[in-house]
Amino acid sequence: MANVDRVKRQLLRDLVQENVDLVEGRLPRTLRKGRYWPLAVRLLAVAVLSVALLGSSRLIALWLIPQQTEPPHAATARSPRVPAKVAAVSLPETPLLTSAPQPVDAAVFPLAVHTVVIDAGHGGGSTGTRTPQGTLEKDLTLDIAQRLQRLLVQQSFQVVMTRDADRDVSLKERGALANRIGADIFVSIHLNWIENRRSGGLETYYMGPTDDPYLTRLAASENRESGYSLADMRRLLDRIYAGVRQEKSRKLAETVQGALFQSLGKLSPEIQSRGVKTAPFIVLLTTDMPAILAEVSSLSNEEEARLLTKPLYRQYIAEALAKGIRAYAGGAEETTPEAVAAARNTAARKESR
Amino acid sequence: MSEKKEVLHVGIDLGTSRSSISASNGQRHVIESYVGWPLDMVAKRVLKKPVLIGREALENRSMLDLHRPLEEGLIKDGSEKDEAAVRELLRHLLGLVGVDPDNRNGMPVRAVVGVPAEALRVNKQQVRKALQNAVDNLLIVSEPFAVAYGIEALLHTMIIDSGAGTTDFCVMNGRLPTEEDQRTLPQAGDFIDEALMRLIRGRYPEAKFSIHMVREWKEAGSFVGPPKNPVVVTAPVNGKPTQLDISQEMRQACESILPPMVESMLDLLSRVQPEFQEKVRNNIVLSGGTGLIRGLGPRLEAELQVVGGGKVRVVKDPIFVGSDGGLAIAIDAPDSDWERLSA
Structure with a gap:
């Protein structure tokens, strides 16, 4: 080893570790969250920390400096927001944390969504659908999920995977994990199997009831082995349908579906948008945050199954999902309204056939 | 270093079209990535072998269940026959450098196998499984990384490794x-x-030829840009050997990979830290069989003008650069x- 330089030694160490990870079924270190953060991300982290510290000092100042007690109506009046004593410490004029609640423009907080749980559908003994050639849904969803993870980490999201290897994770555990860590959104990745094998395409679900027999069957199939009784299901349904979370989930589903259709349509002009739908999938019902289940292509469709074996196509899917999540998180219309409308129209045309 | 002499080290480039092996005992071999099993008892008696590999398999394909198991550089998912074919291919390569995979009492063997840059983890596991018990220790690397390591291009370099199944880019x-x-x-x-x-079918609908013939024509006369000499091949037309000029078709087919190649090259360059972009632009290495297309390097250099120019060099020994x-x-x-x- 004496004649092997330092760079080579480091490369070999990393390479061996990557292989050991592969043998032991772990995600390679180079792909794990928090490793190899780009300089820009590190600088951003320093900046965010500085802002946070500054914010704390302001809060401390607000707590320590006695403030005028005003009658209740004064809080909503258009009087100067900064009390005289606070203004005296010459802080820049910004809205106070203690001022009356006001509607906040989501665009002000481009990363209002911090923690994303990515759920690679199936795994272990649950293989999901498969092509006649033997390509398994569980392998493809994991690959797409890992690609999405890398993209989102690059964009400074906190990402947690429900599984990062080929292993069994119950539907109950998936939702529980997201709730336990207080995730902001939950994205479950699946591949479709449509009985009419000539049709295929993309569809995104959010929680809600369905009277479509196909979707009832699909949900029953996906919910198998969930461990929930019928009574549990009813309780879950009652808890959810009236909630504001459903509306947020719908918005997330529409944004992601639009991004998927816009992006994959470039690669495969034949691809159809089957639209945004509601269905009572367990992973959507048990999560406490906006949650969607995206069927990112169909393994039953010969052309889409062929494309899914290509790394480039799976990368496109991951990038489209990331784009949709980013657009939802930022409230920015990165997915154009036209794309969302086109996705809806294609779905409507399909349903009218 | 003395203990290293007691071990045989091998590097294997497992390719869609060709696979090569380089060993520390000085042996290097390349084979075509074909594996075939005799179709029936008659074929078995004629061929006198249970399995045929490489050129021998290709030449006797009419009597064989022929497999080219690596599509896009990956073991085809779910096909037991293709998994078996990869196992045969790897064992055959090891046999060529003096390793008997069925009798592992000899010198310990440590193998490094190159796979495409974006190989699915499941495929890496399949390669690992295929070499189980055939070698003592196994390391799987991405092909462009193996190329970069072999030519010591480890810093501020872009490797474009274009083979039969995939074109891999790696910074x-x-x-x-x-x-x-x-x-x-x-x-x-x-x-x-x-x-x-x-x-060619579009231009000469009466001509009879196979994909294997087309592959050989391409290997002999591929080019991008203006043709230097006409590309003329021979194929039967109505049973009579006929000369066909396929210059225009050859150019068009070879140039069909340029748009995605250029797009990927420029995209990857744009993601390099700004202070190193110029260095990387001037240090682009083209390897793999498809890298041998005449005029490809200069054409990529011309495309780099849009971002300030750059240099593309073709490796000296593209067949063995990965296994070396x-x-x-x-x-x-x-x-x-x-x-x-x-392993």
Whole structure:
């Protein structure tokens, strides 16, 4: 080893570790969250920390400096927001944390969504659908999920995977994990199997009831082995349908579906948008945050199954999902309204056939 | 270093079209990635072998259940026959450098196998499974990384490794490349073969030829840009050997991979840290069989003008550069690391 330089030694160490990870079924270190953060991300982290510290000092100042007690109506009046004593410490004029609640423009907080749980559908003994050639849904969803993870980490999201290897994770555990860590959104990745094998395409679900027999069957199939009784299901349904979370989930589903259709349509002009739908999938019902289940292509469709074996196509899917999540998180219309409308129209045309 | 002499190190480039092996005993071999089993008892008696590999398999294909098991550089998912074919291919390669995979009482063997940059983890596991018990220790690397290591282009370099199944791009920046540093395109040699086949069929509908003939024509006369000499091939037309000028079709087929190649090259360059972009632009290495297309390097250089110009060089020994790189890794990896990687 004496004649092997330092760079080579480091490369070999990393390479061996990557292989050991592969043998032991772990995600390679180079792909794990928090490793190899780009300089820009590190600088951003320093900046965010500085802002946070500054914010704390302001809060401390607000707590320590006695403030005028005003009658209740004064809080909503258009009087100067900064009390005289606070203004005296010459802080820049910004809205106070203690001022009356006001509607906040989501665009002000481009990363209002911090923690994303990515759920690679199936795994272990649950293989999901498969092509006649033997390509398994569980392998493809994991690959797409890992690609999405890398993209989102690059964009400074906190990402947690429900599984990062080929292993069994119950539907109950998936939702529980997201709730336990207080995730902001939950994205479950699946591949479709449509009985009419000539049709295929993309569809995104959010929680809600369905009277479509196909979707009832699909949900029953996906919910198998969930461990929930019928009574549990009813309780879950009652808890959810009236909630504001459903509306947020719908918005997330529409944004992601639009991004998927816009992006994959470039690669495969034949691809159809089957639209945004509601269905009572367990992973959507048990999560406490906006949650969607995206069927990112169909393994039953010969052309889409062929494309899914290509790394480039799976990368496109991951990038489209990331784009949709980013657009939802930022409230920015990165997915154009036209794309969302086109996705809806294609779905409507399909349903009218 | 003395203990290293007791071990045989090998580097293997497992390719869609060709697979090569380089060993520390000085042997190097390349074979075509074909595996065939006799179709019936008659074929078995004629061929006198239970399985045929490489050119021998290709030449006797009419009597064989012929497999080219690596599509886009990956073991075809779910096909037991293709998994078996990869196992045969790897064992045959090891046999060529003096390793008997069925009798592992000899010298310990440490192998480094190159796979496409974006190989699915499941495929890496399949390669590992295929070499189980055939070698003592196994390390799997991405092909462009093996190339970069072999030619010591480890810093501020872009490797474009274009074979039959995939074109792999990899930016080397002194650390193990992550997926962000790499791209894999399905547009490579096979893509050109299929395009060429379609184009020639369109122009000469009466001519009879196979994809294997088209592949050989391409290997002899591929080019991009203005033709230097006309490309003329011979194929039967109504049973009579006839000369066909396929210059235009050859150019069109070869140039069909340029748009995605250029797009990926420029995209990956734009993601390099700004202060190093110029260095990387001037240090682009083209390897793999498809990298041998005449005029490809200069054409990529011309495309780089849009971002300030750059230099593209073709490696000297594209057939063995991947397996030689694998061998270099195998020799350099310390014993303590190898011990963690039992096959």
